[in-house]
Each structure stands twice: as C-alpha cells, then as structure tokens.
Amino acid sequence: MxxxxxxxxxxxxxxxxxxxxxxxxxxxxxxxxxxxxxxxxxxxxxxxxxxRPAIQRIVDSFLNTFFPSGYPYSVNEGYLRYTQFRALQHVTSAALSVLSTQSLLFAAGLRPTAAQATVVSWVLKDGMQHVGKLICSNLGARMDSEPKRWRVIADVLYDLGAGLEVISPLCPHLFLEMAGLGNFAKGMAVVAARATRLPIYSSFAKEGNLSDLFAKGEAISTLFNVVGIGAGLQLASTICSSIQGKLVAAPLLSIVHVYCVVEQMRATPINTLNPQRTAMIVADFVKSGRIPSPADIRYQEDLVFPGRLIEEAGNVKVGRALHEVIKPSKLVEMKQIFPEEKFVLNQSQKWVDMVLEHDASGEDALRGWLVAAYTANIKGPSHEPTASALLEAYEKMNDVFTPFLSELQGKGWHTDRFLDGAGSRFAW
Structure with missing residues (x-):
C-alpha cells in the first residue's frame, strides 16, 4: 500500500x-x-x-555581401560575366553623370566646382523627365518580350541625355531646352531600366533565390556607383575641368558604358518564349533534332533587330492583325485544316504570318511554328503550300511535339506564356 x-x-x-x-x-x-x-x-x-588567412576572410566577406548565397551553384551560367560588366557599367555611368551635371552648372553660369554637381541631379528630376517616364511606361509589353534589347536602349537613352547636358555650355542660351531634352531621355531610360530588371534577374535565379539575387545586385550597383562618382569628381577637377576635356572623355565613357551593357545582356540566359527565341529553338530542332537551353542561344540573340526571319524555322512573323494577313476564304480553310488549334498560318510573299488567339500559350505558338517549319521543307519550290502539305506537316508536328515539349521544359524554358510584345491577337 x-x-x-x-x-x-x-x-x-x-x-x-x-x-x-x-x-x-x-x-x-x-x-x-x-x-x-x-x-x-x-x-x-x-x-x-x-x-582562415585574412585575405580569404576578406574575399569570403565580399562574396557574401555582393553575391547570392550558394554562389556559383545557386545561379545559372553567365552570372559572373554579367556582374563584371555591370560593375564597370555603373562606374562609367556614374562618372559620366558627374561630368554632365558639372557642365550644366557651367551653362547656367554657376561657379564651376565639382562639388556642386550633386545639386543639379536633385533639381532636374521633375519636368521633362516625368514626361519621358510616362511615354516609356506604355511600352511595358514590348519590354517583357525583349528585355535585353530594351535594357540596351535604356542605357543608350541615358547616354544621349547625358551627352546633351555635356555640350550645353556650348549653347548657354538654350540651357532650358538642352536640360529638358536631356532629362526627357533620362526619364525614358529610368523606366526602361527598371522595367527590364526583374526578367533579367529572374533568368539567373536557380533555387527560388530571386530576392537574394536582387539584393546583391543592388549592393553591387551601390558600391560601384560610389566608385564611379569618385572617378567622375577626379576627372571633373583635372582633365575634364574644361569643355574640351569633357568632349573627349564623355564619348569614351559612353562607349565603354554601352559596351558593358551589351555584354551583360549577351551573357543573360532569358528563359521565356518570344518570337526570336522561339524561332531559334525551332530552327535548331528541325535542323539537328537538338533542343538548345537558354544559355545555348544567349549569344545568338540579335539585340538590335530581334524581328529577323530565320529560314530554317519557316520565316515566321508574329503579331500582325488577322484582317491584314488573311482573306476570309483562306481563314475558313485554315480552320478546317487546324480546327482545334489556337493559331492561324498564312503564306505571304516573303514570310509566313502566324496570328494567335487571345488566350494562346507558348505551347500553342510552338505548335504553329513547328507546322510552318515542316511545311517549308515539304512544299518544295511552290510559293503557296497545298492543303496536303499542311496536313502532312501537322501530323509530323503532332508526332514529335510531346517529347519536344518535355525536353524543352527540362532545359529550363517556360512554355506557359508567349511574349509577343503586344502583337495583335484575335478572338472568335
């Protein structure tokens, strides 16, 4: 008990x-x-x-501050080259900004000291710059489709605006006009650069680390902008203290600046489907049966004229209005051949027009592109493909499409959307 x-x-x-x-x-x-x-x-x-040795600790600290966690395994190929040229781009851009704003002070009749350059950057943010931002904000769909091209355009516009400010002392009576146009160009550049930043960072994200990539990218921008401002102040107080020196240094800085941006964009493996990248994928597949990854075709993309036709991919052009490219009788024939598809194909003199329905995805665009490419190989010397040639190409596309799409997605391509840059679409 x-x-x-x-x-x-x-x-x-x-x-x-x-x-x-x-x-x-x-x-x-x-x-x-x-x-x-x-x-x-x-x-x-x-x-x-x-x-660890002191130098290794410094290097590791630098990498932890300016590179994403897990680098280089947490990013896609090309990130280091992109970052190297981005750093140099910010140095030249910031230095050029100091020279241009100092020249505005000269034109305005203020005392030409390098330290006063920061005042102008604050004063000239409104006015024409806002107009430029509003105009450029309407081009968002085109920037989604071609972010690399518009990133280059943004920096060309920035350098154009800075160039107008640099030469403003040569015509002081046109100070307001030169400053206004310069800030108009810079306003457009700011919107284009910010709008294209996310798709560019997204192309490097590999492990859901987009925020980390963005934060480290901004850290790099901040650091090297400070370096560039220091370089600009040094130039402004020495060889560029006169307008003659600026007319020599500013173009050189601008050339290096744009070159760095071009190299950054060439190193960027964008993995969304737009007309140019889709044509390149289809051309490689039709020629060799190989499907390229985003990294494989990044250096082949045309940043200046992205709308070029690719013969191996069927010379397809996307985005024209349906009523402009096809007659009603031909439209009925196309829908009889492809009743369940969300694309319409029509052969013109120099290319094949493809018009998509309003809810067509990247997969629908790929299906239409493959049909056009196979039809070009089947029809022979005749200009207009026959119904039998189209049906043969359609059957061939259906035979290969499932493994083609599976491998395409396995290579990292996003096929849920087709970014045609605000091209015309239709709805029944």
Missing part, C-alpha cells in the same frame, strides 16, 4: 527537467560555428574559431 501511495505521489508531482536549448558545432572551411536553437525556436549562429 505504501508503494502504491508513493507511485501516485510521483505521478502528481513529476520532476520537471529544465528546458535546455539544442546546440551543436559545425566545422566548414576552417571555420567553427556554434549553432543553437533558443527556447523561442530561433536559431543563433556564432563563430567560435576562424583559422
């Missing part, structure tokens, strides 16, 4: 063990870290030993 009472007493008053945090030691790259879960569930990490 006494034993039973003691047992019941222990059940009523159990011994409470103290809540101790869980901790462990991690050793990696000559660094020992103590990791510990606090009672509230948060994890704290403390370095308790670091035997």
């Amino acid at each position: 006494d034993l039973l009472n003691k047992f019941n007493a222990r059940k009523k008053d159990p011994v409470k063990s103290p809540s101790l945090p869980v901790s462990w030691i991690e050793v990696s790259d000559s660094v020992s870290r103590r990791c510990q879960f606090q009672p509230d569930g948060h994890l704290s990490v403390k370095i308790i030993d670091d035997s």
Whole structure:
C-alpha cells in the first residue's frame, strides 16, 4: 500500500527537467560555428574559431555581401560575366553623370566646382523627365518580350541625355531646352531600366533565390556607383575641368558604358518564349533534332533587330492583325485544316504570318511554328503550300511535339506564356 501511495505521489508531482536549448558545432572551411536553437525556436549562429588567412576572410566577406548565397551553384551560367560588366557599367555611368551635371552648372553660369554637381541631379528630376517616364511606361509589353534589347536602349537613352547636358555650355542660351531634352531621355531610360530588371534577374535565379539575387545586385550597383562618382569628381577637377576635356572623355565613357551593357545582356540566359527565341529553338530542332537551353542561344540573340526571319524555322512573323494577313476564304480553310488549334498560318510573299488567339500559350505558338517549319521543307519550290502539305506537316508536328515539349521544359524554358510584345491577337 505504501508503494502504491508513493507511485501516485510521483505521478502528481513529476520532476520537471529544465528546458535546455539544442546546440551543436559545425566545422566548414576552417571555420567553427556554434549553432543553437533558443527556447523561442530561433536559431543563433556564432563563430567560435576562424583559422582562415585574412585575405580569404576578406574575399569570403565580399562574396557574401555582393553575391547570392550558394554562389556559383545557386545561379545559372553567365552570372559572373554579367556582374563584371555591370560593375564597370555603373562606374562609367556614374562618372559620366558627374561630368554632365558639372557642365550644366557651367551653362547656367554657376561657379564651376565639382562639388556642386550633386545639386543639379536633385533639381532636374521633375519636368521633362516625368514626361519621358510616362511615354516609356506604355511600352511595358514590348519590354517583357525583349528585355535585353530594351535594357540596351535604356542605357543608350541615358547616354544621349547625358551627352546633351555635356555640350550645353556650348549653347548657354538654350540651357532650358538642352536640360529638358536631356532629362526627357533620362526619364525614358529610368523606366526602361527598371522595367527590364526583374526578367533579367529572374533568368539567373536557380533555387527560388530571386530576392537574394536582387539584393546583391543592388549592393553591387551601390558600391560601384560610389566608385564611379569618385572617378567622375577626379576627372571633373583635372582633365575634364574644361569643355574640351569633357568632349573627349564623355564619348569614351559612353562607349565603354554601352559596351558593358551589351555584354551583360549577351551573357543573360532569358528563359521565356518570344518570337526570336522561339524561332531559334525551332530552327535548331528541325535542323539537328537538338533542343538548345537558354544559355545555348544567349549569344545568338540579335539585340538590335530581334524581328529577323530565320529560314530554317519557316520565316515566321508574329503579331500582325488577322484582317491584314488573311482573306476570309483562306481563314475558313485554315480552320478546317487546324480546327482545334489556337493559331492561324498564312503564306505571304516573303514570310509566313502566324496570328494567335487571345488566350494562346507558348505551347500553342510552338505548335504553329513547328507546322510552318515542316511545311517549308515539304512544299518544295511552290510559293503557296497545298492543303496536303499542311496536313502532312501537322501530323509530323503532332508526332514529335510531346517529347519536344518535355525536353524543352527540362532545359529550363517556360512554355506557359508567349511574349509577343503586344502583337495583335484575335478572338472568335
């Protein structure tokens, strides 16, 4: 009985063990870290030993600050080259900005000191710059389709605006006009650059780390903009203290600036489907049976004239209005041949027009493009393809499309949307 009472007493008053945090030691790259879960569930990490050389610690600290976590395995190919030229681009851009704003001070009759250059940057943000931003904001769909091209255009516009400011002392009586046009161009450049930033960063994201990529990219921009401002102040107080020096240095800085942007964009593996990239994918597949990845075709993209026709892909052109490219009788024939498809094809003198329905996806565009490419190989020397040639091409497309699409998605392409740059579509 006494034993039973003691047992019941222990059940009523159990011994409470103290809540101790869980901790462990991690050793990696000559660094020992103590990791510990606090009672509230948060994890704290403390370095308790670091035997790395000082230079290695500095390098690792730099990488942690300016590169995404897990670099280089957390990003796609081309990110380092993109970042190198982006850093140089910001240096030249910031230096050029200092020279241009100092020249505006000269034209306005203010005392020509380099330190006053920052005043103009603040004063001239409104007015014509806002007009440029409003105009450029209407081109968002085109920027989605061709972000690399519009990123280059943005920096060309920026340099054009800066160039107008640099030469403003040569015509001080036109100060307001030169400053207004310069800020108009810069306003358009700001919108284009910001609008294309997200799709460019997205092309490098590999592990859901878009925010990390964006944050590190902004850190790089900030650091090298400061370096560029310092370089610009040095130039403004030495060889560029006169308008003659600026007329020599500004074009050189502008050339380096645009070259860096072009190299950045060439290194960027955009993985969305637009007319140019779709044509390149289809051309490679029809010629060799190989499906390229976004990294494979990045250096083949035309940043200046993206609408070029590719013969191996059927010379397809997308985006024209339906009523402009096909007659009603021909439209009925096309819908009889392809009753379930969301595209219409029509052969013109030099190319094949493809018009998409309003809800057509990237897969629908790929189907139409493959039909056009196979038809071009089947029809022979005749200009207008016959119904039998179209049906043969359609059957061939259906035979290969499922494995083609599967491999395409496996290479990292996003096929859910087709970005045609606000091209015309139709609805029944």
